[in-house]
Amino acid sequence: MISDFAPFSVRAPASSANLGPGFDCVGLALDLYTTVQVERAARPEVVTDLPGVPLDESNAVYAGALLAARAVGRPLPPLRLTVRSQVPLARGLGSSAAALVAGLQAGNTVLGEPLGMQELLDLASGEEGHPDNVGACLLGGAVIATMNREGVRFVRTGVPAHFGVLLLVPEFELRTSEARRVLPVNYSRADAVHALSHAALLAAGFVSGDLGVIGAAMRDRLHEPFRAPLVPGLLDILEGARDHGAVGAALSGAGPSVLCLYDRREARVQARLTAFLARVMRQHELTGKVLPLSVDVDGVQVRTSSPQAF
Ligand SMILES: Nc1ncnc2c1ncn2[C@@H]1O[C@H](COP(=O)(O)OP(=O)(O)O)[C@@H](O)[C@H]1O
Numbered sequence: 001m002i003s004d005f006a007p008f009s010v011r012a013p014a015s016s017a018n019l020g021p022g023f024d025c026v027g028l029a030l031d032l033y034t035t036v037q038v039e040r041a042a043r044p045e046v047v048t049d050l051p052g053v054p055l056d057e058s059n060a061v062y063a064g065a066l067l068a069a070r071a072v073g074r075p076l077p078p079l080r081l082t083v084r085s086q087v088p089l090a091r092g093l094g095s096s097a098a099a100l101v102a103g104l105q106a107g108n109t110v111l112g113e114p115l116g117m118q119e120l121l122d123l124a125s126g127e128e129g130h131p132d133n134v135g136a137c138l139l140g141g142a143v144i145a146t147m148n149r150e151g152v153r154f155v156r157t158g159v160p161a162h163f164g165v166l167l168l169v170p171e172f173e174l175r176t177s178e179a180r181r182v183l184p185v186n187y188s189r190a191d192a193v194h195a196l197s198h199a200a201l202l203a204a205g206f207v208s209g210d211l212g213v214i215g216a217a218m219r220d221r222l223h224e225p226f227r228a229p230l231v232p233g234l235l236d237i238l239e240g241a242r243d244h245g246a247v248g249a250a251l252s253g254a255g256p257s258v259l260c261l262y263d264r265r266e267a268r269v270q271a272r273l274t275a276f277l278a279r280v281m282r283q284h285e286l287t288g289k290v291l292p293l294s295v296d297v298d299g300v301q302v303r304t305s306s307p308q309a310f
C-alpha cells in the first residue's frame with residue numbers, strides 16, 4: 001500500500017471521434033482540457049464545480065483511478081481529486097473519455113506507473129466500449145484503432161500545423177448512450193462498402209497528412225443519417241460546409257457538436273465558415289457557440305505541481 005506521495009496534476013484533452021466514416025475507430029485530440037489535482041486525503045473525495053457529477057468514488061475520474069488499481073491488483077489510498085474541465089459535457093467532445101483517462105493516469109501515477117500506454121489504452125477502451133476517444137485522449141494527435149479480444153491495435157499520427165478545426169457546439173446536451181440507441185443493427189452491403197472504403201481513405205489521409213484526402217473521405221452512412229434528427233442543422237452543415245471553404249464536415253462523436261476541418265493557409269476560410277455556421281444556427285433557432293480549436297499533440301500529461309503549470 002502506498003501511504004504517501006507528493007501532490008501532482010493530470011491533464012487530459014477533449015477529442016472528436018469518428019470524423020465521419022471512422023465510426024468507433026478514429027479520434028482526433030483537441031485543445032480543451034480536463035485537469036485533475038491529485039492529493040492524499042482522509043477519505044475518497046471529489047471537489048468540482050461541474051454540474052450534476054458525483055463527488056464520491058462513483059465519479060468518472062475516481063472510477064478511472066480505481067480501475068487502474070484493480071488492474072494491477074493493488075489498493076489505492078484515499079484521494080482528493082480536484083477536477084476542472086473546459087470540455088463541455090455530453091456534446092460529442094469526449095468529456096467522459098477525458099475524465100476516465102485523467103483518472104486512470106492519476107491512479108497509475110499514485111501506484112508508481114505500473115501500467116504502460118498499451119495497458120492504459122486496453123483498459124480505457126474496454127471501459128468506454130470503443131477506442132476512438134480514449135486513444136486520442138491518451139496519445140494526442142489522430143488515432144486510428146481497432147479493438148478485439150486481443151486488445152487494441154492502433155496507429156497514432158501527427159497532424160500538420162495547417163489543419164484547422166472549427167466546431168459548432170450547441171447549448172443542449174446529448175448523451176452518447178442515447179445517440180447510440182438510434183443506430184440500426186443491420187446495414188446493406190452497399191452501405192458496408194461505402195463505410196469501409198471511406199474509412200480506409202480517411203486513415204490513409206491521416207497517415208499521409210493529406211487534408212484533401214481526409215476531406216474527400218469525410219462522408220458517412222453508418223451513423224450521421226440516423227443521428228441527424230437529434231441535431232438540428234446537421235444535414236445543412238454536412239451539405240453546405242464544403243461550399244463555404246471547409247475540406248469536410250462531420251458530426252463530432254455522437255453529437256450534438258459538429259466539426260468542420262479546413263486549411264488554415266487559406267485566407268478568410270475561418271471567417272466564411274464561422275458566418276455559415278452562425279447562419280445555420282439562426283435558421284434552426286439553435287443556441288450555442290462556434291469554437292476555433294487546434295489539435296492537441298501531447299495526449300494525457302502529468303505535472304508534479306498545480307494545474308496552473310500546464
Ligand atoms: N470531468 C468529469 N467528471 C465526472 N464525470 C464526468 C466528467 N466529464 C464527463 N463526465 C460524465 O460523462 C457524461 C457525458 O458522457 P457522454 O454522454 O459520453 O458524452 P461526451 O463524452 O461526448 O461528453 C457526463 O454527463 C458525466 O456524467
Ligand SMILES: N[C@@H](CCOP(=O)(O)O)C(=O)O
Nearest residue numbers: 017024092093094176253254
Ligand atoms: N464512436 C462513438 C464516439 C462517441 O463520442 P462522444 O464524444 O460523443 O462520447 C459514437 O459515435 O458513438
